[in-house]
Amino acid sequence: MTVPRPRPRLDADNTAFWTGGKDGRLNIVRCGDCGEYTHPPKALCRHCQSENVSPQAVAGTGAVDSYTINHQPWMPGLEVPFIIARVRLDGVPGVILTTNIVGCGVDEIDFEDKVRVVFEEQDGIWFPLFEKHAPGAAKGGA
Amino acid sequence: MASTEAYITGLGQSEVGVRLTRAPLLLTVDAIKEALADAGLTVDQIDGVATYPGKMPSFLGFSPIGSDEVIEAMGIKSKWHLGGGEMPAQLSAIASAAMAVKAGLARHVICFRTVYEAAALSRPEEFPPLRRETVDGSSQWTAPFFSISAGTWVAQYAMRHMKHYGMTREQLAQVALNAHRNAAINPKARAIVKEPLTMDKYMSARLISTPFCLYDCDRFTDCSTVVIVSAGDALDEVKTTPVRIAAMSCSVDRYSWDQVEWYAAYETGEDLWKRTDYKAKDVDTIQFYDGFAFLPITWIEGLGFARRGEGHHFIDGGTRIARDGELPMNTHGGQLGAGRMHGFGFAHEAVTQLRGEGGARQIGGDPRVAVATSGGGPMAAALLLAKD
Numbered sequence: 001m002t003v004p005r006p007r008p009r010l011d012a013d014n015t016a017f018w019t020g021g022k023d024g025r026l027n028i029v030r031c032g033d034c035g036e037y038t039h040p041p042k043a044l045c046r047h048c049q050s051e052n053v054s055p056q057a058v059a060g061t062g063a064v065d066s067y068t069i070n071h072q073p074w075m076p077g078l079e080v081p082f083i084i085a086r087v088r089l090d091g092v093p094g095v096i097l098t099t100n101i102v103g104c105g106v107d108e109i110d111f112e113d114k115v116r117v118v119f120e121e122q123d124g125i126w127f128p129l130f131e132k133h134a135p136g137a138a139k140g141g142a
Numbered sequence: 143m144a145s146t147e148a149y150i151t152g153l154g155q156s157e158v159g160v161r162l163t164r165a166p167l168l169l170t171v172d173a174i175k176e177a178l179a180d181a182g183l184t185v186d187q188i189d190g191v192a193t194y195p196g197k198m199p200s201f202l203g204f205s206p207i208g209s210d211e212v213i214e215a216m217g218i219k220s221k222w223h224l225g226g227g228e229m230p231a232q233l234s235a236i237a238s239a240a241m242a243v244k245a246g247l248a249r250h251v252i253c254f255r256t257v258y259e260a261a262a263l264s265r266p267e268e269f270p271p272l273r274r275e276t277v278d279g280s281s282q283w284t285a286p287f288f289s290i291s292a293g294t295w296v297a298q299y300a301m302r303h304m305k306h307y308g309m310t311r312e313q314l315a316q317v318a319l320n321a322h323r324n325a326a327i328n329p330k331a332r333a334i335v336k337e338p339l340t341m342d343k344y345m346s347a348r349l350i351s352t353p354f355c356l357y358d359c360d361r362f363t364d365c366s367t368v369v370i371v372s373a374g375d376a377l378d379e380v381k382t383t384p385v386r387i388a389a390m391s392c393s394v395d396r397y398s399w400d401q402v403e404w405y406a407a408y409e410t411g412e413d414l415w416k417r418t419d420y421k422a423k424d425v426d427t428i429q430f431y432d433g434f435a436f437l438p439i440t441w442i443e444g445l446g447f448a449r450r451g452e453g454h455h456f457i458d459g460g461t462r463i464a465r466d467g468e469l470p471m472n473t474h475g476g477q478l479g480a481g482r483m484h485g486f487g488f489a490h491e492a493v494t495q496l497r498g499e500g501g502a503r504q505i506g507g508d509p510r511v512a513v514a515t516s517g518g519g520p521m522a523a524a525l526l527l528a529k530d
Binding site: 005006007008009011014039040065066067068069070071072074075078081082084085086094095096097098099100111125127129 | 275276277278280281282283284285286287288289290291293294295297298299301302305348349350351352353354398400401
């Protein structure tokens with residue numbers, strides 16, 4: 001994908017999510033009272049409305065809940081095909097991330113594939129992408 | 143005075159085309175004039191206007207005209223009007239109008255949806271494309287991953303149906319094949335569909351986002367569609383066969399396209415049947431939002447015509463949803479065949495069929511009950527319409 005990724009406008013709620021990759025952290029807002037996660041991030045817990053919430057680094061691993069192979073160049077210069085996926089995060093019940101699966105061919109992805117986060121930095125935004133990995137395998141790359 | 147019932151009493155639609163040059167306000171007025179003539183009403187009798195999603199100055203192709211503009215342009219003495227996007231899907235504007243006439247705030251409400259997406263795209267100097275330095279709101283969770291079209295969002299739920307419930311592309315194809323068959327005999331669809339669609343052509347079409355190919359995605363269209371909603375105690379003023387809005391339901395669970403487990407069609411469908419004595423078996427025709435071909439399958443399941451995860455079996459082979467089938471679907475061609483009218487086309491067609499005015503595409507058997515739906519993903523709205 002040679003074109004720049006559309007860039008989120010950083011604000012008080014989302015900065016920890018979009019910049020956590022600088023420190024290798026995938027940050028998801030968690031409630032200090034009820035323990036539940038809130039995503040998209042907000043200044044309050046969507047489960048108990050407590051304001052005692054803060055971004056917490058999560059494991060950064062998960063499984064492919066669903067995916068699609070995108071063939072349409074939605075903007076000039078966008079290289080296709082590529083994988084868009086919904087990733088269910090380990091240890092973060094109820095939270096799904098839309099993302100790209102990278103590092104494998106578009107015909108090498110399937111439901112329930114184990115994946116882990118890899119960050120791609122662009123002008124201060126750290127985009128959480130995911131790559132396939134076998135649990136227990138030697139950790140490599142980012 | 144409040145009325146216990148609300149009816150659809152007038153239908154209108156402008157020319158439907160791709161890259162029309164007629165101004166969107168004039169298309170809107172064309173559709174309104176047709177609806178007024180249809181109902182036998184004059185502008186002086188209109189006292190309400192409703193639209194979805196309201197004028198969007200930064201995105202004029204998507205929504206070029208607001209209700210306030212129509213009030214001003216036509217000299218309507220309005221007692222109630224509405225236009226906005228913060229409601230659960232397009233037909234919520236009609237549901238709101240029904241509430242307004244039931245509450246006694248208005249007697250005859252013009253409900254319209256004007257789209258100008260093809261024309262705007264072809265005239266960027268006049269309709270500057272939406273360009274932003276950054277993305278925010280809900281799009282920030284998808285656009286950074288080049289998941290830009292809603293098609294890529296819906297596609298992932300369609301993929302899940304294939305994986306978990308065994309839906310095949312041949313079954314999914316029936317939505318588009320049915321749409322094209324019906325559009326072929328709809329004079330209003332001439333600009334949208336020019337050639338018949340075959341299974342071979344479908345299976346060899348360019349892929350957009352798996353499992354969706356070109357024919358699974360609706361096409362930018364320019365047109366305005368109008369329905370007039372009237373109070374039950376004002377029916378002596380109209381000349382058409384009134385069609386009652388027998389039940390309405392709308393819902394949003396998460397306002398988030400990727401966090402929901404099941405689309406809002408399921409909850410909205412269940413709710414609809416809680417609000418009426420009619421049952422799914424009473425329905426004679428279904429007009430289901432098909433901006434992407436998978437969405438009608440969610441409505442078939444959500445409204446209980448098939449069990450969850452079995453909607454694709456219901457449409458298998460296409461005979462059940464054909465015009466002469468047990469439950470004719472999208473008889474005008476839906477958005478896949480008749481153009482992206484953005485929700486209102488389904489209400490327009492449901493009433494057309496219940497009145498028996500479908501011409502060459504009219505279904506048989508004196509249909510009395512229809513369901514029209516709009517929306518997809520986390521938002522949904524459904525209308526149960528009855529000639530009773």
